[in-house]
Amino acid sequence: MNQARAAILQRLRQGRPADFAVPESDFTVVRQRNWSLEERIERFQQKIESVQGQVHRVAEDHWIPVLIRLLAEHQINNLLLSENKAPAQALREQWHEDLPSLLSYQQPLEAWKETLFNQVDAALTSCRGGIAETGSLILWPDADEPRLMSLVPPVHFVLLQAKQIYATFDEVLREQAWVEQGLPTNALLISGPSKTADIEQTLAYGVHGPKALIVLLLE
Amino acid sequence: MSLQTIPLHSFDAGAQAALNNPQVRRNFRQAMDGLMSKRAAAFADWELEPLRELGAAIRLRALARLPELLEQLEANLQKQGVQVHWAQTGEEACQIIRDICQARGAKSVIKGKSMVSEEMELNHFLEAAGIEALESDLGEYIVQLAEETPSHIIMPAIHKNTDEISQLLHEKTGTEPSHDVDYLTASARQQLREKFMTADVGISGVNFAVAETGTLCLVENEGNGRLTTSVPACHIAVTGIEKVIEKLEDVTPLLALLTRSATGQHITTYFNMVSAPRQADEKDGPEAVHLVLVDSGRSAIYQDEALLDTLRCIRCGACMNHCPVYTRIGGHAYGTTYPGPIGKILMPHLLGLEATQDLPSASTLCGACAEVCPVKIPIPRLLQRLRKEAVDGDSLRPSRVRGHGVKRHWRERLIWSVWRQIHARPRAYRWAGNLLTRLRGLMPKQLGGWTRVRTLPKPAARTLHQLMQTRDAQTKTAQEPRA
């Protein structure tokens, strides 16, 4: 294996054309976006709705009743959510018994894989912001909101702060200083529910991941 | 199932068969028309030219520092706990993957979409070693059930229509026959979910490998890629060495180009960035992550400053969607892992020109591919270069592609050397011209494959020289003052 490594690198070094001309990388074309907050919100909403994502604009202190209504609409019996994050704690405090039961990702996947795959109806996660240009949500799954929360349950609810909608991914990388602080195990852009067009180019949603992606846009 | 369903050199036969199959032609025509208009719409509000310039510049910048970036990528990944392996050939890569699986006692592997793994026929290799390898991308799953190969690099099952897929799923998995795509999709989801839960290893491809941060980026819509890289205890990513890019900021423009060029989407549902295995406090994700870097002919392409443009490719498939040849014959006629224009410029390097000699000529050089290529690969120019290599036809530049000169034939050489002699000597040229006009009645009607779809031009009764002489003589008489 080390032999392969040495051989490949040597071939590349020796074979590299001597005057390798590299044109300037001019990023202007992906950077010239001067959208106001309202424009960013609108674009985000329009883009994510174009791929079947749902957006509900709600006042920051009013999202829990909206969520409760949506849970009922989607006939959801249980909801997987964080244990420690502030919004999840707020929700737990306001919860009562007649509402769908609340679950948390307490154990490693292996300990409850069957249940997670077959019995969890929906999950609620936070996110690190949105992207207007592509209608994307930025997620950095962690120990409290592991990565399968946004993938395995059929419905995924996301809390997004309106003021955290950036223009482009490029802007996110710079403003949130991704390179400087280092990337997590897994980082994600999620732009709509899971979909496929592999059968005669007909769009179908929910092929491997969630069938519904519902964004609660907090203003 | 053999990867090469038809012998490689019989591109002609494959193309003929496809042309005579109205179903194949209909399926492709429809799909490609749709993809072309979606791409155009997706770029409508973009300044496309500067964006393509940027895409090309990013890829070239990465290639200029390829060995250094590979080392940087490796160092960063290792620091983050990812094991990095190097393979000179596809077979070596297969062995590495098999060994990782066997060391874990793995019996089953679930796969996300990876063209490199198609290229090295990984599935057969693993199955021969007693390891079940199941494709999880819906298109790949369909193709695998049908015991076929992908006919398009982005949409593997594009050659099949709903009817055919419904029938296939019914026969192989017992799904009720149906025209309801949602139903068919849901039933595949159910079957594959079981497999995701039990698979020992997940194998994926890589779209971009970011050297600066040690990050493997995967682009997908279905979520099968995320499941593959998250659920099994071990994730093996496999990629060609050319997929590395320098910086994280290079991702935004390349991603914008890739998804729009491929399917006309402004972005795919998931952009999945993997930088490390599961950390001590984390509750899911693979405990082991491996990256297998495959050369398989790529470092040979790198030796030539013109040919290395081939390595810029980001595998979007736009060149296929816009190719008048691909649109008519579909992907299988090429008999190679990568079909269409990108296949024509890449496969000769991977397999040698002996096996792929017809590919560079199977083009009208219309230039549609180069016009849409998001990283501005001059595909027609590369095709011309490969045509020359196939006959060793460039006296100034020595050929270097494996199998070069395979199409060189004494008869063709003789014809061209006579042609050259004649055109270099005015007297010989006139003599040959006169001879041809006199023998014009004797011209054959058929001239092999050339006249199959063309009529042979017939020499005129008089040469241009003769016509000019007559004309000169006439004007002279006319101008002579009458006595």
Ligand code: SF4
């Ligand atoms: S050659 Fe260009 S157009 Fe074709 S797949 Fe590669 S990047 Fe896309």
